[in-house]
Amino acid sequence: MVVTEIRIELKPGVADPEGKNTKKTLELLGFEGVKEVRSIKVFEVEMDMPPAEAKEAGEEMCRRLLANPVIQKFSVQIK
């Protein structure tokens, strides 16, 4: 059994309203020194196959379902 970590984040330059609003709220709560907040989505996928195959399957999952290639980039790691 292999656990893959699929990480989906916004491409550089794409607006991140969730990150921006989180930053603003942290500042309202009194946190100082916060320069930027980026929101990222992670899926941990347990697969019953060899690691190399699981990595490839994870990338295919991103291309077909999990990521939006217009605004997001993804990476797949075996844990």
Next chain:
Amino acid sequence: MVVTEIRIELKPGVADPEGKNTKKTLELLGFEGVKEVRSIKVFEVEMDMPPAEAKEAGEEMCRRLLANPVIQKFSVQIK
């Protein structure tokens, strides 16, 4: 400048409908061997302070805003 990675995931035993539905959809798309999908939220926070202080600030952010302690656990790492 320090980048902290704040990772928020569901506690064991808590239902994960996003993960469950993702698994189901992956199967409908023809992906085989998927045993489980867990959804996780990550915030990358850039802070202007020493690493030890940033880690503590990140944990305080989880307690006060980012995480729901009833159903979620969090971890903070310096990248």
